[in-house]
Amino acid sequence: MRSVNIGLIGAGTIGGGVIDLIDRNGKLIFDRTGIKLFLKKVCDKDTKRLATFKSLKKSQFTSDHREILNDKDIDIVIELIGGINPAKEMVLKALGAGKHVVTANKALLSDSWDEIFDTALKNKVFVNFEASVGGAIPIIRCLKESFVTNNLELVYGILNGTTNFILTMMDECGYSFDEALKIAQSKGIAEKNPALDISGGDSAQKLAIILILGFGVKVSPKDIFTEGIENITPLDIQYAKNWGYVIKLLAIAKRKAKELQLRVHPALIPGHHLLSGVKGEDNAVFVRGDFIGDSLLYGKGAGSWPTASSVVSDVVDIAKHVVSHGERSPATHILRTRRESFTFHEHDSFDIPYYLRFSVIDKPGVLAKISTILARNNISIERMYQEVRKEGQSVPLVMLTHNAVEGNMKKAISEIDKIDVVTDKTVVIRIEE
Amino acid sequence: MRSVNIGLIGAGTIGGGVIDLIDRNGKLIFDRTGIKLFLKKVCDKDTKRLATFKSLKKSQFTSDHREILNDKDIDIVIELIGGINPAKEMVLKALGAGKHVVTANKALLSDSWDEIFDTALKNKVFVNFEASVGGAIPIIRCLKESFVTNNLELVYGILNGTTNFILTMMDECGYSFDEALKIAQSKGIAEKNPALDISGGDSAQKLAIILILGFGVKVSPKDIFTEGIENITPLDIQYAKNWGYVIKLLAIAKRKAKELQLRVHPALIPGHHLLSGVKGEDNAVFVRGDFIGDSLLYGKGAGSWPTASSVVSDVVDIAKHVVSHGERSPATHILRTRRESFTFHEHDSFDIPYYLRFSVIDKPGVLAKISTILARNNISIERMYQEVRKEGQSVPLVMLTHNAVEGNMKKAISEIDKIDVVTDKTVVIRIEE
Numbered sequence: 105m106r107s108v109n110i111g112l113i114g115a116g117t118i119g120g121g122v123i124d125l126i127d128r129n130g131k132l133i134f135d136r137t138g139i140k141l142f143l144k145k146v147c148d149k150d151t152k153r154l155a156t157f158k159s160l161k162k163s164q165f166t167s168d169h170r171e172i173l174n175d176k177d178i179d180i181v182i183e184l185i186g187g188i189n190p191a192k193e194m195v196l197k198a199l200g201a202g203k204h205v206v207t208a209n210k211a212l213l214s215d216s217w218d219e220i221f222d223t224a225l226k227n228k229v230f231v232n233f234e235a236s237v238g239g240a241i242p243i244i245r246c247l248k249e250s251f252v253t254n255n256l257e258l259v260y261g262i263l264n265g266t267t268n269f270i271l272t273m274m275d276e277c278g279y280s281f282d283e284a285l286k287i288a289q290s291k292g293i294a295e296k297n298p299a300l301d302i303s304g305g306d307s308a309q310k311l312a313i314i315l316i317l318g319f320g321v322k323v324s325p326k327d328i329f330t331e332g333i334e335n336i337t338p339l340d341i342q343y344a345k346n347w348g349y350v351i352k353l354l355a356i357a358k359r360k361a362k363e364l365q366l367r368v369h370p371a372l373i374p375g376h377h378l379l380s381g382v383k384g385e386d387n388a389v390f391v392r393g394d395f396i397g398d399s400l401l402y403g404k405g406a407g408s409w410p411t412a413s414s415v416v417s418d419v420v421d422i423a424k425h426v427v428s429h430g431e432r433s434p435a436t437h438i439l440r441t442r443r444e445s446f447t448f449h450e451h452d453s454f455d456i457p458y459y460l461r462f463s464v465i466d467k468p469g470v471l472a473k474i475s476t477i478l479a480r481n482n483i484s485i486e487r488m489y490q491e492v493r494k495e496g497q498s499v500p501l502v503m504l505t506h507n508a509v510e511g512n513m514k515k516a517i518s519e520i521d522k523i524d525v526v527t528d529k530t531v532v533i534r535i536e537e
Numbered sequence: 538m539r540s541v542n543i544g545l546i547g548a549g550t551i552g553g554g555v556i557d558l559i560d561r562n563g564k565l566i567f568d569r570t571g572i573k574l575f576l577k578k579v580c581d582k583d584t585k586r587l588a589t590f591k592s593l594k595k596s597q598f599t600s601d602h603r604e605i606l607n608d609k610d611i612d613i614v615i616e617l618i619g620g621i622n623p624a625k626e627m628v629l630k631a632l633g634a635g636k637h638v639v640t641a642n643k644a645l646l647s648d649s650w651d652e653i654f655d656t657a658l659k660n661k662v663f664v665n666f667e668a669s670v671g672g673a674i675p676i677i678r679c680l681k682e683s684f685v686t687n688n689l690e691l692v693y694g695i696l697n698g699t700t701n702f703i704l705t706m707m708d709e710c711g712y713s714f715d716e717a718l719k720i721a722q723s724k725g726i727a728e729k730n731p732a733l734d735i736s737g738g739d740s741a742q743k744l745a746i747i748l749i750l751g752f753g754v755k756v757s758p759k760d761i762f763t764e765g766i767e768n769i770t771p772l773d774i775q776y777a778k779n780w781g782y783v784i785k786l787l788a789i790a791k792r793k794a795k796e797l798q799l800r801v802h803p804a805l806i807p808g809h810h811l812l813s814g815v816k817g818e819d820n821a822v823f824v825r826g827d828f829i830g831d832s833l834l835y836g837k838g839a840g841s842w843p844t845a846s847s848v849v850s851d852v853v854d855i856a857k858h859v860v861s862h863g864e865r866s867p868a869t870h871i872l873r874t875r876r877e878s879f880t881f882h883e884h885d886s887f888d889i890p891y892y893l894r895f896s897v898i899d900k901p902g903v904l905a906k907i908s909t910i911l912a913r914n915n916i917s918i919e920r921m922y923q924e925v926r927k928e929g930q931s932v933p934l935v936m937l938t939h940n941a942v943e944g945n946m947k948k949a950i951s952e953i954d955k956i957d958v959v960t961d962k963t964v965v966i967r968i969e970e
Contacts, residue, residue, distance in 0.1 A: 121828070125686060129687065132688060234683070240832060242675070245679075246678075250678055250850050252566060252569055253562055253566060254562065255565060376814070378811065386831075395554070395842040397836070398819075399674070399836035399837070400833070401833075402835070403833070410829050412828060413687060413826070417684070417686050
């Protein structure tokens with residue numbers, strides 16, 4: 105049986121893992137599946153870096169991606185350079201040349217889904233993308249195959265390793281957000297410019313991919329309500345813990361009949377929920393479907409080897425078809441999720457419980473003022489805790505509310521923040537039970 | 538595009554779920570995949586039961602499975618009658634007739650794997666079996682596809698819903714084993730004859746299937762060291778909890794280079810481990826691989842709808858091939874895991890920590906006698922707790938040990954159980970950190 109020839113574009117962290125994996129476990133994969141993988145060409149701008157991989161021969165190096173796109177013997181192109189451009193052009197050219205594509209590029213997929221899959225369909229080739237969401241976690245395969253029989257009701261994802269690492273450090277060591285971020289950067293877990301992770305933008309891109317597969321709906325990440333973790337403090341993590349909660353950055357999709365609620369934000373979740381045990385860089389996806397009930401997939405959300413594992417499993421998947429049916433594949437194998445029509449829940453009408461932390465000078469009447477404003481906006485208090493008074497100093501006043509409408513909450517908080525004895529912006533964190 | 542015709546043999550709990558699923562979500566599956574599933578014939582001895590399914594017409598009923606096996610228009614046979622005979626004959630006949638098979642039958646697969654897959658290979662048809670392990674949990678697909686790139690190091694499975702339900706009831710409500718079993722039976726969670734579940738035999742069958750896919754090794758369930766939960770008491774669960782542990786029935790496969798350790802038994806696991814949060818009928822599989830690192834799949838381990846979800850996802854998987862490539866499929870698609878050669882760790886040489894509960898009349902010198910015997914067998918005590926003395930009455934003496942060799946432990950316990958002030962058989966439970 106012939107080898108399946110692979111062209112790898114991008115030999116950075118994940119690409120390096122792919123080279124390692126094929127070197128170390130190529131024989132194992134052959135024994136298990138009968139598939140012989142051959143890395144015919146590896147492209148990276150930094151050819152010195154390429155020379156550090158001992159399993160590669162010089163003849164396999166290139167700094168010109170066209171050598172891969174124009175090579176008639178290459179069956180599968182792995183794109184691992186990330187970002188929309190120039191990755192998009194390379195992927196489209198590869199597909200146009202009848203090559204299958206494996207990518208981990210969440211930015212590209214959430215931006216240009218239709219263009220990419222239309223091109224793939226026209227050329228009868230596959231695009232696989234397990235590594236685009238959740239690193240080693242097989243969430244894409246599960247949504248496409250295992251859960252395809254289900255009407256999904258709920259997805260909760262911890263989809264960003266950087267923010268989960270930062271929140272874990274703040275929780276377990278009491279670090280401030282800035283301190284935890286610096287540690288994450290020094291360990292290579294956060295990038296120099298961590299904005300996309302911290303702001304929740306990365307999670308929103310991943311949620312957009314989950315939405316297409318799980319709900320048959322295409323939403324631009326920009327249109328998903330997104331809030332980052334910049335304003336979470338160790339104080340809030342501690343208060344939450346005292347009441348049995350953990351704070352996690354969640355990507356949420358909730359369906360009620362034909363209405364979808366989509367949001368990415370930090371949330372208090374109960375300490376007994378399986379997601380609360382997801383620590384450090386790990387990721388997890390909780391899925392509720394009408395037939396499967398509750399399901400959780402947990403694993404390494406990032407890193408060279410775990411992500412490479414997903415990339416190569418995608419390659420093996422396609423390689424089976426290449427070997428059995430020749431290069432091209434019948435169109436029916438292409439993902440053909442029909443778009444479903446949903447209405448989207450306006451985020452001002454989200455009806456959920458909240459954690460509130462007011463900073464107040466504890467003078468008589470403060471609580472009365474705050475609670476009057478809350479009551480006027482239909483917000484009722486479930487639990488309350490106030491730190492011991494310190495004469496003339498600002499102290500935290502912490503509350504959990506019952507379900508409240510987001511629009512009302514906004515109005516109430518903007519009123520409360522204008523009270524003279526309220527010394528700082530009120531901290532508002534949503535709760536998911 | 539033509540419908541894919543299905544013959545269902547066995548309309549019990551899971552079969553009923555399959556009928557429900559195709560009725561309720563058939564259109565959804567079509568929208569997502571382009572696959573039209575048609576239940577051409579449903580066979581059950583109890584045709585009155587068949588009449589209760591409103592989505593079935595009388596022309597779809599039969600009490601004779603040959604009507605399915607001989608129907609040339611049926612592409613896929615779903616076998617859900619369970620047990621080795623007569624299921625085996627039906628499956629082999631279906632394969633021989635060129636029909637693909639989907640089954641949930643762990644007893645059959647763990648017994649007759651080679652015969653079934655050789656027959657499938659010869660006839661170029663598929664056998665899918667996601668529902669045979671872990672209900673709705675996509676562990677089979679993950680082992681076959683997602684983790685195929687990994688050299689696995691460790692699998693911990695909570696694979697039996699009945700025993701996990703019983704242990705949870707004992708833990709949370711303090712019920713005895715017998716009481717918890719009765720409740721499980723009254724809820725339909727345990728069978729009238731619960732021996733296969735309680736004894737760990739069901740978990741061993743499932744572990745045998747995991748071993749083939751995850752480690753490329755075929756082991757008869759009978760050859761897996763197996764201990765059930767019959768002797769677990771609420772007292773032990775409580776003592777374990779005081780030290781931060783939870784007791785779960787685990788199916789374990791541990792690899793060290795080319796040596797495999799296989800066992801099914803109740804074990805103390807740390808309360809912070811994700812598996813400790815798996816409650817009631819739920820199942821979970823923890824997998825450690827060289828590239829993925831640690832991974833967990835969690836979900837409903839049993840029940841009509843969750844198991845049916847896995848069955849129908851297997852059907853959809855095959856249906857894609859039927860529609861694209863005609864009925865038969867190329868041999869390469871068949872699972873062709875080459876057998877790997879492992880040596881098996883003799884269970885007398887397991888080297889693990891233990892929980893011990895002695896029942897002793899607390900006279901001076903008892904502890905000295907017990908600890909001398911332990912020391913002589915190279916067993917050192919990590920922690921100890923003794924209940925307050927009750928004059929002349931038997932009290933529990935509880936210990937956690939450091940790693941100890943199973944053979945030594947057996948010798949020590951048989952000596953200790955002969956001491957006159959030891960009033961009852963010592964309880965020995967293994968610990969997995």
